[in-house]
Amino acid sequence: MIKHQKPEAFYDTFERKGPGQKTTHYCPGCGHGTVHKLIGEALSDFDIADKAVFLAPVGCGVFIYYYFNSASIQCAHGRAPATGTAIKRVHDDSIVISYQGDGDLGGIGASEIVHAANRGENLTVIFINNAIYGMTGGQMAPTTLLGQKTKTTPFGRDKDIDGMPLRISELLNTMEAPVFIERTTLGTPKGVMNTRKAIRKAIQNQKDKKGFSFVEILAPCPINWKMTPVDARKWLRENLEKFYEVKNFRDKDGEKQSGKYPWMENAELLELLDIVKEKDKQTTRKTIKNGEEKVKIAGFGGQGIMSVGVLLSNCAIKKGMESTWLPSYGPEMRGGTANASVVIAEEQIGTPVVDYPDTLITMTIPALNTFEKNVNPGGLIIVNSSLINRKVQRDDVNVYYVPATELANKVGLTATAAVIMLGIYAQIKGIIDTDILKLILPQSLSKAKYVEINLKAIDAAEEYYKNNPL
Ligand SMILES: Cc1ncc(C[n+]2csc(CCOP(=O)(O)OP(=O)(O)O)c2C)c(N)n1
Ligand code: SF4
Incomplete structure (x- = not known):
């Protein structure tokens, strides 16, 4: 027919x-x-x-x-x-x-x-x-x-x-x-x-x-x-x-492909990503408002923006959530603008692009100038008040000012300021917590010698927030 x-x-x-x-x-x-x-x-x-x-x-x-x-x-x-x-x-x-x-x-x-x-x-x-x-x-x-x-x-x-x-x-x-x-x-x-x-x-x-x-x-x-x-x-x-x-x-017939790539079978990696820990997934999975949290971490290259984005993403994965990390660099090797988009979700993520963040973690004035207007109403802006000498103009978002660079200097390493910002984020939002940050941080840092001081930075953030809650 x-x-x-x-x-x-x-x-x-x-x-x-x-x-x-x-x-x-x-x-x-x-x-x-x-x-x-x-x-x-x-x-x-x-x-x-x-x-x-x-x-x-x-x-x-x-x-x-x-x-x-x-x-x-x-x-x-x-x-x-x-x-x-x-x-x-x-x-x-x-x-x-x-x-x-x-x-x-x-x-x-x-x-x-x-x-x-x-x-x-x-x-x-x-x-x-x-x-x-x-x-x-x-x-x-x-x-x-x-x-x-x-x-x-x-x-x-x-x-x-x-x-x-x-x-x-x-x-x-x-x-x-x-x-x-x-x-x-x-x-x-x-x-x-x-x-x-x-x-x-x-x-x-x-x-x-x-x-x-x-x-x-x-x-x-x-x-x-x-x-x-x-x-x-x-x-x-x-x-x-x-x-x-x-x-x-x-x-030709072709050798039937298994559909499994080596990394999908690497036990160590699976362990790291927690894909195999279904049980852990069920017990620790967080409920996120609207099922998804979109974070923009922004500042200059060299401030640890990208590393902190990866750290956040890995913490979320460890917690049994879905997460993506998307870097965006300016053209300069050092000191240019840099921002990382992180999405954390209960279900699979449609796009890693974050145009309208729920949370903006901002390390510099240009970053605040660029992204302030895009934060979703009711969202959160965390400002590194050591480097940003202006207030947020919006009145429909929550704002938290933290002298992150100052605190980092006290800890002993300026470069830990971004980790302090992330520590504050963990305190406010509760999607990831200090324990998980401390667990994942050593795996995220390329240089072992900086682990200890970054762990101290997470403690400093926790301490600061305890004394200055939102
Ligand atoms: C980076 C970039 N370079 C060039 C173009 C212009 N451009 C648009 S379609 C196209 C080629 C289309 O020809 P083809 O792939 O043969 O498809 P057809 O339209 O004939 O189906 C080009 C060069 C573009 N859009 N982006
Ligand atoms: S211009 Fe495009 S749509 Fe028109 S005939 Fe050619 S290939 Fe087809």
């Missing part, structure tokens, strides 16, 4: 250009739409749409998340294979589909695809080769044919000036690791059916944990080729297919 219907893996309507839309943003005759349908059908037939994670490229495929009712991540230009590597390593059961154009994959992202293929990541990569930069209006791509006229090659691509068109499938086929590499075409109905098969195989391989699977699809871009959809398919058959041989390059 032939069914003509939208795959269930698609949303009912596409909201890209307002509610209720039934059509995609692609131009008439564009290859992207055809390939979306083939992927959608595969996901529906395999019943894995809920496990799929799309890696959206920069290019015309950028809006993939408007169409598939699956998870998707908008990747930096060309970086989808790197993003996919990370996702696979923490969510091995997800089905990660990297969807990329020839500019994205073969140009700016050439390095990422080469290394992901060479590592044999268990990913499915769908590579749309339309021999042009579609989204930006038709500039030359790495795959543009010799003699092909584009915006940036108005007299046609010239080998001596622009180099030869890149045959990406052949390039990846020089490597040992990939298990499946096939080039298909949308130039004919038969080609579309073969593309369908190749996409299914590449997804099935990932399901079976076989390894890196790559499908290069020769696709039309009628708009930038300046042709009608029918002429574009003809041109594709007569030109693209002549240079880019349509064939299967390899289909």
Whole structure:
């Protein structure tokens, strides 16, 4: 029976250009739409749409998340294979589909695809080769044919000036690791059916944990080729297919990947991260207001901002909570602005980015100036009053002033000021406590000789807060 219907893996309507839309943003005759349908059908037939994670490229495929009712991540230009590597390593059961154009994959992202293929990541990569930069209006791509006229090659691509068109499938086929590499075409109905098969195989391989699977699809871009959809398919058959041989390059079984990476089996590390201590998790898990606490620790480089962020995050993990740490540096090696974003949560964390912190721990005036306005109403700002000689302007947040640098000097090391700030945070918020700080601190410091003095700094913070409660 032939069914003509939208795959269930698609949303009912596409909201890209307002509610209720039934059509995609692609131009008439564009290859992207055809390939979306083939992927959608595969996901529906395999019943894995809920496990799929799309890696959206920069290019015309950028809006993939408007169409598939699956998870998707908008990747930096060309970086989808790197993003996919990370996702696979923490969510091995997800089905990660990297969807990329020839500019994205073969140009700016050439390095990422080469290394992901060479590592044999268990990913499915769908590579749309339309021999042009579609989204930006038709500039030359790495795959543009010799003699092909584009915006940036108005007299046609010239080998001596622009180099030869890149045959990406052949390039990846020089490597040992990939298990499946096939080039298909949308130039004919038969080609579309073969593309369908190749996409299914590449997804099935990932399901079976076989390894890196790559499908290069020769696709039309009628708009930038300046042709009608029918002429574009003809041109594709007569030109693209002549240079880019349509064939299967390899289909090997691949050694089934265990899905476990060495660090996932390192008992010492598991112990450290407390992943194995389920019991401990249940007994010590804290209830956090709204289930999540977002902290921004900000100051200058060299003040221990990053280390204290890692320390906080590790304490939270030790307590059986989820936590992320995200550093942000200014361009200078030393003394530039620096801030760390830490998220602590009862459940899995959606994003490590902290735009609106619940707590701001601020070591310097520029940091206070930058982040004060972003603190959530009802939140907390802890101010190092030794270095910040102004008051917080907000009246809808709690503020605690602590002369952290002064206290650190008394302890005997100025650099412990950030640990003192964290000690104060522990006292006020109670999400982590002094005991856990003292337990984790020795593991967080790279130099053992500073452990003792930092432990003293935690005591100093506790003492100070006892005498000056909020
Ligand atoms: C860092 C960066 N460099 C360049 C661009 C401009 N840019 C946007 S899409 C694109 C290439 C798109 O071509 P392709 O990957 O072939 O996809 P298509 O649009 O043809 O599907 C480029 C160069 C950008 N957005 N970001
Ligand atoms: S510009 Fe080309 S690749 Fe982009 S949507 Fe239009 S036809 Fe498709």
